[in-house]
Amino acid sequence: MCGVHYAHCLCVLGVRVHCVSAHAYKQDKLLTLRLLYDHCSRLITNAWEVGSVPQAWKDASIVTIDKKGDRTDCRNYRGISLLSIAGKIFARILLNRISTHITPEVVPETQCGFRGNWTTVDMIFCLRQLQEKCNEQDRPLVFVDFNKAFDTVGRTRLWQLLRKYGCPEKFTTMIEALHTGMMANVSVGGEVSESFGVTNGVKQGCVLPPHALLHLPISNADEAFRDMGDGIYIQSRQNADLFNVAHFRVKTKTTRILMRELLFADDSALVAHSAEEMQKIVNAFSDASKKFGLKINIKKTEVLYQPNSTRTREEDIMVDGNKLNSVLEFTYFGSTI
Known part of the structure; x- marks a missing residue:
């Protein structure tokens, strides 16, 4: 030793x-x-x-x-x-x-939980950027909470x-x-x-389970979204002038990144272009979770509802036949979104 x-x-x-x-x-x-x-x-x-x-x-x-x-x-x-x-x-x-x-x-970069030099601040920053764009472009956000993940995982x-x-x-x-x-x-x-x-389950209090559990959402996402192209594509260009929008219209030297989930340990945030796409993503995520012994907590899983000039009606997102609660704000790792 x-x-x-x-x-x-x-x-x-x-x-x-x-x-x-x-x-x-x-x-x-x-x-x-x-x-x-x-x-x-x-x-x-x-x-x-x-x-x-x-x-x-x-x-x-x-x-x-x-x-x-x-x-x-x-x-x-x-x-x-x-x-x-x-x-x-x-x-x-x-x-x-x-x-x-x-x-x-x-x-992957979408998982920030229990990693050195990665903190909740990284996730809050990313989520606030997504939340701002989702509000501007009428995109839904869903925050997923699992029911007793430490106690129920197979x-x-x-x-x-x-x-x-x-x-x-x-x-x-x-x-x-x-x-x-x-x-x-x-x-x-x-x-x-x-x-x-x-x-069943793992010990809350031991240093090993959190690091083992961080692979669950990753594998869960891989299982759920294996053949799915839904999500939000973000286009980037490393050598471009940040404030020169014309550079991003050029199709060469650009990279497209598919954003679908933000993970911090077993906490997940899902994004999509529309309510229909979001429903498909939530269904796939829920089905894959069950294979790992995890169940989505209906009471604590919420849809961030951001009314604007083009959207005045709450999105109806369902899990196992239950409508998720829509909220005007959500507390994400101590930060109100």
């Missing part, structure tokens, strides 16, 4: 589980590295060679965090998994090794995606090992439930 990876892991972890706290791991870094490095290294090396991990690394104690909405409604709570610190160190080492190997090559399909996008077989096997046979309990108000098996 690389000492740099291990030292980094000690600095980023902050949850106390299974009697050993992150504070204890990093209280005296020199002493910690001297006393714990060899022991932890042997554990991780053994897990790597054997292809399995201790049960304590798999298990989770789930605590709930309330989101906005009615606190008496269980659907308005998010479950966070408190995990073994040693298991989190192992997961961080795996992530450090594979993130630079598969992410840059396979993740693990088998997720492991297949990791292999598809170039994750080495040994790393995929170890990620599977951290989830196979997982047990969990729920901690509420100082009381702990009986343990139960968890066979």
Whole structure:
């Protein structure tokens, strides 16, 4: 195990589980590295060679965090998994090794979630530009929210995606090992439930699932839009004067880019030229999502309605026979669009 990876892991972890706290791991870094490095290294090396991990690394104690909405409604709570610190160190080492190997090559520019040097600011800027043009040119915008993506995604399909996008077989096997046979309990108000098996979804609280999940919307979009040309084409020319519109009328030296989705982890924004095209895109996106165990949240998926001189009627966009709610403004990563 690389000492740099291990030292980094000690600095980023902050949850106390299974009697050993992150504070204890990093209280005296020199002493910690001297006393714990060899022991932890042997554990991780053994897990790597054997292809399995201790049960304590798999298990989770789930605590709930309330989101906005009615606190008496269980659907308005998010479950966070408190995990073994040693298991989190192992997961961080795996992530450090594979993130630079598969992410840059396979993740398109439309996906900004969980990537270095990419932030929500990039997505907000792009979306505001699209929103401005959509308003001028009478184009619809749909914001898609999945229902409990972390909890409902099919693990088998997720492991297949990791292999598809170039994750080495040994790393995929170890990620599977951290989830196979997982047990969990729920901690509420100082009381702990009986343990139960968890066979679906991934852990909110582990560093690996977000990076694994970012491939889901990508593959979902590939599956949905494989044979579809609908969307908005943007024409660009790198060597043109930004303010010389005549340069963009020339058909040579120009590039056309198809814009159809903006992705940040599992949050998606869809654009199209018309309501009819948007309905086709939403239908394809919904059908493809079901293959990955994901379901669109009808209540939180909304159509941005921007009335102007040519459009005074709300667009009727449907998902599984349910009409999506039309709104005059939408809060996108803290920015009101």
